[in-house]
Amino acid sequence: MITFPIAKINLGLNVVERRSDGYHNLETVFYPVPITDALEVQLMDEQFPSDVDCDLKVTNIQVEGDEQKNLIVKAYQLLKRDFPSQLKRVHAHLYKAIPTQAGMGGGSSDCAAMIKLLNEQFQLHLSNDQMIGYAAQLGADCPFFILNRPVYAEGIGERMQTIDLNLNGLYLAVVRPDIPVPTKEAFSLIKPAKPSICCRQIVEQPVEQWRDLLVNDFEKSVFAIHPQIGEIKVRLYELGSVYSAMSGSGSSVFGLFRNPIELDSQFEGMYTKCVRL
Numbered sequence: 001m002i003t004f005p006i007a008k009i010n011l012g013l014n015v016v017e018r019r020s021d022g023y024h025n026l027e028t029v030f031y032p033v034p035i036t037d038a039l040e041v042q043l044m045d046e047q048f049p050s051d052v053d054c055d056l057k058v059t060n061i062q063v064e065g066d067e068q069k070n071l072i073v074k075a076y077q078l079l080k081r082d083f084p085s086q087l088k089r090v091h092a093h094l095y096k097a098i099p100t101q102a103g104m105g106g107g108s109s110d111c112a113a114m115i116k117l118l119n120e121q122f123q124l125h126l127s128n129d130q131m132i133g134y135a136a137q138l139g140a141d142c143p144f145f146i147l148n149r150p151v152y153a154e155g156i157g158e159r160m161q162t163i164d165l166n167l168n169g170l171y172l173a174v175v176r177p178d179i180p181v182p183t184k185e186a187f188s189l190i191k192p193a194k195p196s197i198c199c200r201q202i203v204e205q206p207v208e209q210w211r212d213l214l215v216n217d218f219e220k221s222v223f224a225i226h227p228q229i230g231e232i233k234v235r236l237y238e239l240g241s242v243y244s245a246m247s248g249s250g251s252s253v254f255g256l257f258r259n260p261i262e263l264d265s266q267f268e269g270m271y272t273k274c275v276r277l
Helices: 070-084 106-121 128-136 183-188 218-225 227-238
Strands: 004-018 024-036 038-042 054-059 091-094 149-152 159-162 172-174 243-246 253-257 271-277
Touching: 004 038, 004 106, 024 038, 024 172, 024 271, 038 106, 054 070, 054 128, 070 091, 070 106, 070 128, 070 159, 106 128, 172 227, 218 227, 218 243
Parallel strands: 054 091
Antiparallel strands: 004 024, 024 149, 038 091, 149 159, 172 253, 172 271, 243 253
């Protein structure tokens, strides 16, 4: 079986308070976007000599770390724990196309897609709520990718409310410079504060009004350390974006446009993508 994990952008991202467990409470709007990986799972032959139940191979974009410690494998192990007889040994192949360390949720989407794929392939009959419960054990924004529809999220990203938000017809331009921004570093520079206007209220207004209202709290500190990332946002506005922001803790920056735009010549040496929403 094959599935296509999608990416996300954050429309507003406010870090409102530090929790006693070391995490931070957030307010954000997750929006799904049609930039995808490809994840294929095949049954492993019973005679195949392997000491692992889920063998993962990643191609196209290199992913840091041991493949057997990837969230996809952890998703399999999580379900195998509760369904030891139903889940068989599998080969998993991930064709990675969503940029990594980009604030677009690629890794979280991959593991959520694995949960959904295994649920279907092995007829586990899990509900969305049950799959969200498993996804939440793997990462804060993993549950969003079980739903794959616009949501307003609170807590560490796991408390979600579906919202009526439709950006169809706009074009999404994404630019990711070759500048990794570790999430831990980004959070360490944040001073939590409650915004005067919640991002959920802001996205109810026309997109043209978002520019002065919809804020990603990570931009201030990340742009100070990596001014090139901030320059990308400025350039996207110069090219006609109606709204532009960094997604997540970076380093990708996106712009919403009324018309398609050619990006390669503007951002040489960087990952670029323009898709219709």
